Amino acid sequence: MRKKRDNISSFRRAQSARSKWATPQQGYRRRRFPRRYLRAICVVAIISMLGWKFYVSQWPAWTTVRHMAAAPNCDFARMVGLAPSNRGQPGYYPRHDRNQDGVACEPFVRRFNSQRWR
Template identity: 50%
Template structure:
């Protein structure tokens, strides 16, 4: 006969609960690793795609740094001025048609009040 049957039963029950919690945590950690791995692969893919795009556009006369400044100047004229590409003539880096309000071929030209 065993001396403490209730204690052994309580110990088995505690062991089962610990095993259940361990399995749940193991599933969560595997899911977390899977999520980080997916994000890492996506970041590598986007970086490779961006690098390819820079290499493809860098083959023009501007070069990759000027191409990046040209892309940074796209949102508005304040951004073009911030990267030092305003005013810009058609065909130059920093020229975007939406910044050329009067259609004269000069984007982000300085405006003087009348």
């Protein structure tokens, strides 16, 4: 009987030592927020932000889409047909207006001096 008790107590000691020093992955399963819910929350947030942008926009929906597509640079603004644009019009972004005159993405005219290239 005494031997059996020693075996049980040594087993319990070993088990408690293992649980004390176990890493979180081994000792218990950490409850995490499921990634599928995180993805769904991100998608809903993006859709709601775009919806809010359309709701508060002063232009029709298609013009708002073109305005957002013109944001990266003047090439995109020309591609969607919003360049050149004046201040307050769709397609106008201050970063596209280099000389701060109120017209964004002005047409660029190259002037070559014929004497310079000789």
